[in-house]
Amino acid sequence: MLFAVAMLVISTAFAQTTSGTCGDNATWEYNESSHTLTISGTGRMYDYYEGEYGYPPWKDIMGDVEYIVINDGITHISAGAFWRQVKNAIIPRSVTSIGENAFFDVANIEYYGNAEGSPWAAFCRNGYIEGDFVYSDNTKKEIRRYIGKGGDVAIPDGVTSIGNGACEYTRRCHYGKLTSITIPESVTTIDYMAFIGNDIKSVTIPKNVTSIGLEICSYNENLESIYLNNDPTKLEYVPDMCDRKIRYFVLPEYLDIWMEKNSKLTFTLNGEEYEQDGVIYNLCDNGTAAVIGYTSDLAAELIIPATITKDGTDYSIVTICNSSFADCKILTSVVIPEGVKSIGSNVFDYSTLTSAVIPGSVTSIGSHVFGVTFRELYCYADPDIINFHDMRYLSESTKFHIFIGDLDKWKEKYNNVKFTFVDDIKRLSDCSITIPAQPYTGKALMPVVNDGDKTLVEGEDYTITLPEGGCIDAGEYTVTLKGKNSLYYKSAEKAFVITPKALTSDGISVSEISSQTYTGSAIEPAITITDGNKTLAEGTDYTVEYADNINAGTAKVLITGKANYSGTIEKTFTIIGSPKTATDDITINSTVKIWGFEKTIFVENATKEIRIVDMSGRVIKAIKPDNNRMEIPISKSGIFIVKTGVKTLKVSL
Numbered sequence: 252m253l254f255a256v257a258m259l260v261i262s263t264a265f266a267q268t269t270s271g272t273c274g275d276n277a278t279w280e281y282n283e284s285s286h287t288l289t290i291s292g293t294g295r296m297y298d299y300y301e302g303e304y305g306y307p308p309w310k311d312i313m314g315d316v317e318y319i320v321i322n323d324g325i326t327h328i329s330a331g332a333f334w335r336q337v338k339n340a341i342i343p344r345s346v347t348s349i350g351e352n353a354f355f356d357v358a359n360i361e362y363y364g365n366a367e368g369s370p371w372a373a374f375c376r377n378g379y380i381e382g383d384f385v386y387s388d389n390t391k392k393e394i395r396r397y398i399g400k401g402g403d404v405a406i407p408d409g410v411t412s413i414g415n416g417a418c419e420y421t422r423r424c425h426y427g428k429l430t431s432i433t434i435p436e437s438v439t440t441i442d443y444m445a446f447i448g449n450d451i452k453s454v455t456i457p458k459n460v461t462s463i464g465l466e467i468c469s470y471n472e473n474l475e476s477i478y479l480n481n482d483p484t485k486l487e488y489v490p491d492m493c494d495r496k497i498r499y500f501v502l503p504e505y506l507d508i509w510m511e512k513n514s515k516l517t518f519t520l521n522g523e524e525y526e527q528d529g530v531i532y533n534l535c536d537n538g539t540a541a542v543i544g545y546t547s548d549l550a551a552e553l554i555i556p557a558t559i560t561k562d563g564t565d566y567s568i569v570t571i572c573n574s575s576f577a578d579c580k581i582l583t584s585v586v587i588p589e590g591v592k593s594i595g596s597n598v599f600d601y602s603t604l605t606s607a608v609i610p611g612s613v614t615s616i617g618s619h620v621f622g623v624t625f626r627e628l629y630c631y632a633d634p635d636i637i638n639f640h641d642m643r644y645l646s647e648s649t650k651f652h653i654f655i656g657d658l659d660k661w662k663e664k665y666n667n668v669k670f671t672f673v674d675d676i677k678r679l680s681d682c683s684i685t686i687p688a689q690p691y692t693g694k695a696l697m698p699v700v701n702d703g704d705k706t707l708v709e710g711e712d713y714t715i716t717l718p719e720g721g722c723i724d725a726g727e728y729t730v731t732l733k734g735k736n737s738l739y740y741k742s743a744e745k746a747f748v749i750t751p752k753a754l755t756s757d758g759i760s761v762s763e764i765s766s767q768t769y770t771g772s773a774i775e776p777a778i779t780i781t782d783g784n785k786t787l788a789e790g791t792d793y794t795v796e797y798a799d800n801i802n803a804g805t806a807k808v809l810i811t812g813k814a815n816y817s818g819t820i821e822k823t824f825t826i827i828g829s830p831k832t833a834t835d836d837i838t839i840n841s842t843v844k845i846w847g848f849e850k851t852i853f854v855e856n857a858t859k860e861i862r863i864v865d866m867s868g869r870v871i872k873a874i875k876p877d878n879n880r881m882e883i884p885i886s887k888s889g890i891f892i893v894k895t896g897v898k899t900l901k902v903s904l
Contacts, residue, residue: 268308268309268311269281269283269312271308273290273296273297273307273308273329274292274294274295274296274297274325275294275295276292276293276294277290277291277292277293277294277295277296277297277325278290278291278292279291279308279309281309281312281315281316283315285318286315286316286317286318287316287317287318287319287320288309288312288316288318288319288320288333289319289320289321289322290319290320290321290322290325291322291324291325292322292324292325293324293325293326294324294325294326294327295325295326295327296325296327296328296329296332297329298329298330298350299329299330299331299332300329300330300331300332300350300352304329307329307331307332307333313333313334313335313337314335314336316333316335316336316337317336317337317338317339318337318338318339318340319333319337319339319340319341319354319357320340320341321340321341321342321343321346322343323343323344323345324343324345325343325345325346326345326346326347326348327346327347327348327349327350328342328346328348328349328350328353328371329350329353330350330351330352330353331350331351331352331353331355332350332353332354333353333354333355333357334352334354334355334356334357335356336356336358336398336426337354337356337357337358338357338358338359338380338385338398339357339358339359339360339361339380339385340354340357340359340360340361340373341360341361341362342360342361342362342364343364344363344364345364346362346364346366347364347365347366348366348367349366349367349368349369349371350371351368351371351372352371352372353371353372354370354371354372354373355372355373356372356373356374356419357372357373357374358373358374358375358378358380358385358395358396358398358426359373359374359375359376359377359378359380359385359395359396360373360375360376360377361376361377362376362377363377374395374396374414374416374417375387375395375396375414378395378396379391380398382399382407383397383398383399383400383404384396384397384398384399384407385397385398387414391407391409391410392409392410392411392412393410393411393412393413393414394406394410394412394413394414394417395414395417396414396417396426397417397418397426397427397429398426399426399427400426400427401420401426401427401428401429401430401449402427402429402430402431403429403430403431403433404418404429404431404432404433405432405433405435406432406433406434406435406438407435408435408437409435409437410435410437410438411437411438411439411440412438412439412440412441412442413434413438413440413441413442413445414442414445415442415443415444415445415464416442416443416444416445416447417442417445418432418445418446418449419444419445419446419447419448420447420448420449421447421448421470428448428449428450429446429449429450429451430449430450430451430452431451431452431453432446432449432451432454433455434454434455434456434457434460435457436457436458436459437457437459438457438459438460439459439460439461439462440460440461440462440463441456441460441462441463441464441467442464442467443464443465443466443467444464444465444466444467444469445464445467446467446468446471447466447467447468447469447470447471448469448470448471449468449471450471450472450473451468451471451473451474452471452473452474452475452476453474453475453476453477453478454467454468454474454476454477454478455477455478455480456477456478456479456480456481457480457481458480458481458482459481460481460486461481461485461486462486463486474497475497475498476497476498476499476500477497477498477499477500478499478500478521479499479500479501479502479509480501480502480521481505482505483501483505483508483509483512484508497516497517498517498518498519498543498572499516499517499518499519500518500519500520500521500522500533501518501519501520501521502520502521503520503521503535503537503539503569506518506520506541506569506570506593507570507592507593507614507615510570510573510593510595510596510615510617511615516573517572517573517574517595518572518573518595519533519541519543519570519572520533520534520535520539520540520541520569520570520572521533521535522534522535522536522540522541524543525540525559525561526546527559528548528549528550529545529546529547529548529549529550529553529581530542530544530545530546530549530553530555531543531544531545531546531575532559532566532568533572534559534561534566535566538564538565538566538567539566539567539568539569540559540566540567540568540569541568541569541570541571541572542555542568542570542571542572542575543572543575544575544576545575545576545579545581547581549579549581549582550581551581551582551583551584552583552584552585553582553584553585553586554585554586554588555568555571555585555586555587555588555591556568556588557588557589557590558590567590568588568590568591569590569591569592569593570591570592570593570594570595571587571591571593571594571595571598572595572598573595573596573597573598573617574595574596574597574598574600575595575598576598576599576602576604577597577598577599577600577601577602578600578601578602579599579602579603579604580602580603581603582599582602582603582604583603583604583605583606584604584605584606584607585599585604585606585607585608586607586608587607587608587609587610587613588610589610589611589612589733590610590612591610591612591613592612592613592614592615593613593614593615593616594609594613594615594616594617594620595617595620596617596618596619596620596640597617597618597619597620598617598620598621599620599621599622599625600619600620600621600622601622602622602624603622603624604621604622604624604625605624605625605626605627606625606626606627606628606629607621607625607627607628607629608629608631609628609629609630609631609632610631610632611631611632611633611740612632613632613637614632614636614637614638615637615638615640616637616638616639616640617640617641618640618641618644619641619644621644621645623646625645625646625649626648626649626650627649627650627652628645628649628650628651628652629652629676629740630651630652630653631654631676631740633657634653634657634660634661634664635660639665642665642668642670643667643668643669645668645669645670646669646670647669647670647671648670649669649670649671650670650671650673651670651671651672651673652673652674652675652676652738653672653673653674653676654674654676654677654678654740655674655675655676655677656674657674658672658674675738676738676739676740677702677734677738677739677740678734678739678740678743679700679713679732679733679734679739679740679742679743680742680743682700682701682702682707682739682743683700683701683702684698684699684700684732684743684745685698685699685701686698686699686730686745686747687747688747688748688749688750689749689750690725690749690750690751690752690753690756691723691724691725691749691750691751691752691815691816692752693723693782693785693815694723695717695721695722695723696722696723696728696747696749697709697715697722698715698730698732698745698747700712700713700732702739707739710735711735712734712735712739713732713733713734713735713739714732714733714735715730715731715732715733716730716731716732716733717730718730722747722749723749724749724814724815725749725750725751725752725814725815726748726749727746727747727748728746728747728748728749729744729745729746730744730745730747731743731744732744732745750817751812751814751815751816751817752782752812752815752816752817753812753816753817753818754780754793754810754812754816754817754818754819754820755818755820758782758783759780759781759782759816760780760781761778761779761780761810761820761822762778762779762780763822764776764778764808764822764823764824765824766824766825766826766827767806767824767825767826767827768826768827768880769802769803769826769827769846769848771801771844772801773797773800773801774797774800774801774806774826775795775797775800776808776824778795778808778810778822780792780793780810782816787816790813791813791814792812792813792814792815792816793810793811793812793813793816794810794811794813795808795809795810795811796808796809796811797809800826801826802826803826803827803848804825804826805823805824805825805826806823806824806825806826807821807822807823808821808822808823808824809821810822827848842856843855843856843857843858843895843896843898844856845893845895845898845900845902846902847885847891847902847903847904848904849904850884850885850886850887850888850904851882851883851884851885851904852882852883852885852891852893852902852904853880853881853882853883854876854880854881854883854893854895855879855880855881857876857881857895857896858876858895858896859876859895859896860873860874860875860876860895861873861874861875861876861881861883861893861894861895862893862894862895863883863885863891863892863893863894864891864892864893864894865889865890865891865892866889866890866891866892871885871891872885876895885904888904889903889904890902890903890904891903891904
């Protein structure tokens, strides 16, 4: 019996009240199945909240109430009467006064009366509810409140404005918590704290958004990234979350403007993340890249490359993003490559960096770039172009190296600084660069660089970029030199000429040509030309022309230099055994050849006995053939008949 009584007491204590009075002539009732709280009766409701009646009697069930209906006859609604995740409230025209915050964070109220102070902290008055959203009207252009269950939420296409706190999730406003939000391209305005208090990890702001309120994503504890596809010159405000861990991904063409617009935020390029040699980059489709962070593989003496290559594609480094190396305890020095245009804020803040080289391509540097350990800066930028957002943090122990001749410009531009300017950097173009014009040698021709009496060393003081194939062959060349160490900078070009080498130069020899035997065709004996140990190639290094090279006598050879060689050489050779008479004195069979020259009869390819007969018919010689060329001397001049087999020929000697 005692146990039953105790259970009754406990059950009564924890039971929720679902109805009661709320005014002298007003009552309230909650319907659990429809989640509706109804106020009925006439006259005024009691004044709750800070009034004499304390909290409203339905305070314990407000977390479940979704709809409020106030029936006709009620004339006054208490301050702070309703709150939390109410989707819709209906107020009759009989109501003529409404207390402060009477509908605190109620999504929408329907009221066509004229009580002062409307809408009394409700998100929307006389809005339009469809699906999970309350719109300002039935055009569905402006969202005033999200009333769904949370999770992955997509703003409907066609919406142009997301109102103040429209998707808020806080202690006092418990509609569903968002884990992601998709915003359509139609949106142009995102108001103050639109997504506050949710669990969103990433937000993409469409390119057409031109107005963003303060802290649109505040108190999203897991927020890591905001993607801005916008033109910053058309955007009134940057969504600053005041959290250095959040990265703002922007389009490459707008990066510098974004960083200038808000130097405290961590901007980077909207692209693929890639790590190389301890440096983390963002790679963009347009071939540019940004430095965004580092790993434990980072070198203490870091030289950031001008380009990196991934899968055969080159990416040019154009920016060092905010806080990229902040808190890094590995770095001691860094060289930033030519081509980088901007360096963000806090890049090396709280790091162990002591020295840095900034290239001439940089036009913008954020604030608090270097930490307290920093001591030496080599700046190759033009003081008329570069803009340091804040140089006061550089300590008096820092040496700021600049170009000789630029000291007055720097001091005029930055006169309220503690560090020391040191004008000791030389432009490489101010040095003496000599490459004497000279003939082709077959060896590479390289410049000599002098700074006064000092001869600079390639690889230590400068690097050189040569044309493809180097400077070896004859031709016109331009080489590019770039300063390498801290005291020589910028690039210089030097043009020079390598002339062809004359064929008559010392060291070039042409082979002699031995006497050649008449064949009846043009004779073109091979020519060998050497230049030291190199044998020249016909058609590549020289051409050959022959003259008078068929009949007996002196033939000519004209050798003309080509490409790396110039000039001409003329050589001669002798052709012997040519017939003295007209062509009707000689018949040359396709296989047997017979001719005479200077008291000698020549026979080639004969297979039968050779008989030589004078004009009287007397055989003066009879010779057996040997299948080779035979030279048969005749003791006197005259006309002779040469017979071999069926072939007969008259020869005049």
